[in-house]
Amino acid sequence: MKRREFINWVGVGVLASSLPIAIAACRTTAESTADAPTRDDGFTEIGSVADLDSQAVLTHDDVQGIPVAVMRDPATSEGLLAVNTLCPHRACVVEWDSGSSLFSCPCHDSKFEANGDLVDGPASNGLERLDATIEEDTVLVRF
Numbered sequence: 001m002k003r004r005e006f007i008n009w010v011g012v013g014v015l016a017s018s019l020p021i022a023i024a025a026c027r028t029t030a031e032s033t034a035d036a037p038t039r040d041d042g043f044t045e046i047g048s049v050a051d052l053d054s055q056a057v058l059t060h061d062d063v064q065g066i067p068v069a070v071m072r073d074p075a076t077s078e079g080l081l082a083v084n085t086l087c088p089h090r091a092c093v094v095e096w097d098s099g100s101s102l103f104s105c106p107c108h109d110s111k112f113e114a115n116g117d118l119v120d121g122p123a124s125n126g127l128e129r130l131d132a133t134i135e136e137d138t139v140l141v142r143f
Contacts, residue, residue: 082132
């Protein structure tokens with residue numbers, strides 16, 4: 001093999017090994033620009049009322065850098081409950097368990113009410129509550 005062929009193959013290898021990094025960088029940019037912008041009043045759109053009613057819980061992984069969940073308030077049909085779904089114990093993202101009607105942390109099994117109140121630890125605090133409202137057919141959240 002000639003020196004020029006060897007150098008060409010090394011170049012191809014370098015390009016091929018950097019391809020996954022380039023793809024990952026493009027993916028991150030595409031996801032962040034797809035998010036709805038924050039309005040002047042601080043609210044961010046996370047979905048439609050139709051989606052909320054059909055799914056019971058609207059979740060979004062990145063609203064101003066925070067994962068959130070929104071649902072109808074069981075105490076009042078017009079009200080909404082919205083929480084930051086990062087567990088205060090170790091920052092794992094909690095998941096809604098419709099069977100138990102609780103948020104459950106998959107990392108250490110902390111449990112939280114729909115309004116974010118702590119039910120069972122090891123977390124020592126509840127989930128952060130957020131402002132949520134419906135405007136026309138859109139569900140909005142504000143920190």
